[in-house]
Amino acid sequence: xxxxxxxxxxxxxxxxxxxxxxxxxxxxxxxxxxxxxxxxxxxxxxxxxxxxxxxxxxxxxxxxxxxxxxxxxxxxxxxxxxxxxxxxxxxxxxxxxxxxxxxxxxxxxxxxxxxxxxxxxxxxxxxxxxxxxxxxxxxxxxxxxxxxxxxxxxxxxxxxxxxxxxxxxxxxxxxxxxxxxxxxxxxxxxxxxxxxxxxxxxxxxxxxxxxxxxxxxxxxxxxxxxxxxxxxxxxxxxxxxxxxxxxxxxxxxxxxxxxxxxxxxxxxxxxxxxxxxxxxxxxxxxxxxxxxxxxxxxxxxxxxxxxxxxxxxxxxxxxxxxxxxxxxxxxxxxxxxxxxxxxxxxxxxxxxxxxxxxxxxxxxxxxxxxxxxxxxxxxxxxxxxxxxxxxxxxxxxxxxxx
Numbered sequence: 001x002x003x004x005x006x007x008x009x010x011x012x013x014x015x016x017x018x019x020x021x022x023x024x025x026x027x028x029x030x031x032x033x034x035x036x037x038x039x040x041x042x043x044x045x046x047x048x049x050x051x052x053x054x055x056x057x058x059x060x061x062x063x064x065x066x067x068x069x070x071x072x073x074x075x076x077x078x079x080x081x082x083x084x085x086x087x088x089x090x091x092x093x094x095x096x097x098x099x100x101x102x103x104x105x106x107x108x109x110x111x112x113x114x115x116x117x118x119x120x121x122x123x124x125x126x127x128x129x130x131x132x133x134x135x136x137x138x139x140x141x142x143x144x145x146x147x148x149x150x151x152x153x154x155x156x157x158x159x160x161x162x163x164x165x166x167x168x169x170x171x172x173x174x175x176x177x178x179x180x181x182x183x184x185x186x187x188x189x190x191x192x193x194x195x196x197x198x199x200x201x202x203x204x205x206x207x208x209x210x211x212x213x214x215x216x217x218x219x220x221x222x223x224x225x226x227x228x229x230x231x232x233x234x235x236x237x238x239x240x241x242x243x244x245x246x247x248x249x250x251x252x253x254x255x256x257x258x259x260x261x262x263x264x265x266x267x268x269x270x271x272x273x274x275x276x277x278x279x280x281x282x283x284x285x286x287x288x289x290x291x292x293x294x295x296x297x298x299x300x301x302x303x304x305x306x307x308x309x310x311x312x313x314x315x316x317x318x319x320x321x322x323x324x325x326x327x328x329x330x331x332x333x334x335x336x337x338x339x340x341x342x343x344x345x346x347x348x349x350x351x352x353x354x355x356x357x358x359x360x361x362x363x364x365x366x367x368x369x370x371x372x373x374x375x376x377x378x379x380x381x382x383x384x385x386x387x388x389x390x391x392x393x394x395x396x397x398x399x400x401x402x
Contacts, residue, residue, distance in 0.1 A: 031094045034067050035172065036165020038214050039221070049092045051085075059085070061223065067095055068224025071172065071181030097169040103177065113173065117142070117166050121159055123202050125170045127178070127194070134178075135196040138170040140212050141203025161208040167215035171197065171225060197227060199234045200255070206239035206246060213250050220252075229253075235300065240276040243284040247291035254288050255298035255329070256281070260308050261316035269308070282320060289325050296325035302333050303344035303352065314355035327362035 032045055043060050051059050062080055066072045075081075075090045099116040106112070111127040123139040142159035171194070175181055178193045197219060199205040205212045216232060219225045232252035236243070246254065260266035266273040273281075285297055299321060303309050317328065330353055333343040344352075349365055356363035 031092055033165055034063070034093050034095050035097060035169055036163055036167075036215070036218070038164070038217055039064065041214075045093070049088060063089070064221070065223055068218060068221065069182065069226070070184075071175060097173050097176075098166055100173055100177075111174075111177070113170075113177070115170060115173065117162065119160075123162070123166075123170075125174065125201060127174055129193070133195045134193045135198055136171060136174050136194050137198050137201045138167060139201030139203055140167060140199055140205040140208045144203050145207060158203075161211055162203070164211050164214040164218065167211060168218045168225075171219055175225075195227075195231060197232045198255075199232075204237055204239060205234050206236045206242040209242050209245065213246075216250050216252060233298065237270050237272050238276050238281045239272070240280055240284045243288060244291055247288050247294075251292045251294075253294055253298070254285075254292070255300055256285060258299045258317075259302050259304075261313045261320060265308055269302075269304075278320065282324070286324055296327055299326055299328045300331060301328055302331045303349050304333050305342040305344045305348070307341065309344040309348050309352055311351065311355060314352045318356055318359035318361060321361075327364070328356050330356075330363055330365045332365065 034042065034045075037045060039060065042064065043056060046059055046063070047053065047056060059081075062078070066078045072078060073095045075086045075093075075095075078086055078089075081089075101114040101116050101122065103114075104112045109129045113125040113127075114122055115125055116122050121142045123142055125139060126137040128135045128137065139162065141161050143157050145158040174194055180189075180193050182188065197216075199212060212234070216229075216234075219227050219232065220229055229250070229252045232250075233255050234246060234250065234252050235255040235257060236246075237257045243254070246252075257270060258266075259269045260273075261278075263273060263277050266278060276284075288294065288297060299317075301308070301317070321328075330349060332346075332349060333339075333341055335341075335343060353363040353365055
């Protein structure tokens with residue numbers, strides 16, 4: 001490794017009072033969780049609960065703002081609603097988030113949350129503070145089905161998709177921890193601590209399309225969390241049939257886990273390439289900026305020593321993406337126990353970046369963050385699933401020489 005890893009900080013639990021989200025409430029309790037409901041879903045639920053149709057638009061906006069703008073969890077605190085309506089809400093609904101099991105803070109300020117969802121499953125969520133933004137990396141699945149050989153998450157089998165409530169709940173619990181919910185009577189903050197969302201945590205977002213779409217609709221709603229679609233980036237390994245749909249139904253920025261310039265190498269690194277190869281993927285990507293009105297696509301490229309980091313790879317990369325408005329994020333490989341790869345040498349990464357830059361593409365080298373708490377790109381994995389496989393075992397499974 002070319003950089004010295006910062007010293008690990010002590011793991012400490014979050015002190016914020018964050019409630020667990022049971023999908024199944026206690027026996028006989030049929031209340032529904034409002035967290036994760038879209039506007040249409042909440043409208044239907046409120047009507048079903050007896051809200052008069054002539055009041056539904058007003059009541060929906062009031063409840064929506066209490067839940068998603070103010071971050072209120074107690075119906076009694078919803079002071080612009082009548083007592084009878086609040087009583088009905090408490091009888092029919094709950095406002096609950098996933099449970100934060102623990103929080104670790106890196107020496108560089110990165111925060112990693114271990115979050116428990118229904119069924120006792122766990123996912124990881126990472127908050128990365130920077131000078132001009134605060135980015136939250138959220139998960140869309142428990143585990144992952146893609147088995148990308150350089151990714152720690154890929155060594156954990158897929159358990160299930162997250163619900164919209166479990167996805168948007170990750171945003172809400174991070175805002176809890178950051179103390180970023182607005183308070184009545186206080187001036188509006190001009191700058192946000194949590195300003196950006198990246199769907200780059202555990203799982204392939206486009207294999208949980210409806211859950212991700214609904215959660216992002218909630219996050220982008222101007223009366224609630226109110227994040228611009230330009231502040232949300234969805235990262236896919238290349239689920240081609242869903243790319244156009246993502247452009248039309250979500251419209252956020254797109255990043256693609258590219259990582260190789262030949263099908264032979266990408267088949268090993270990103271096995272989904274065997275189903276939709278580089279040519280097929282690039283054809284779909286060329287249409288995305290037009291369909292989503294996005295400025296450009298981000299190509300993510302992890303730098304693996306002696307695998308995909310040659311000058312020839314750099315030249316092939318710029319030739320492949322020619323004509324696509326794009327930037328290339330070069331990601332120094334973040335090692336994990338048993339990983340069958342090594343990080344490219346720093347001078348090799350810089351030489352690669354120089355070729356890409358001279359071809360006219362932005363080619364920032366991503367600074368590894370949170371490595372000391374296993375929170376960096378490609379390192380996320382549920383603590384309960386963090387079985388230590390040997391390097392030889394992982395290499396055998398992925399078909400990569402150890």
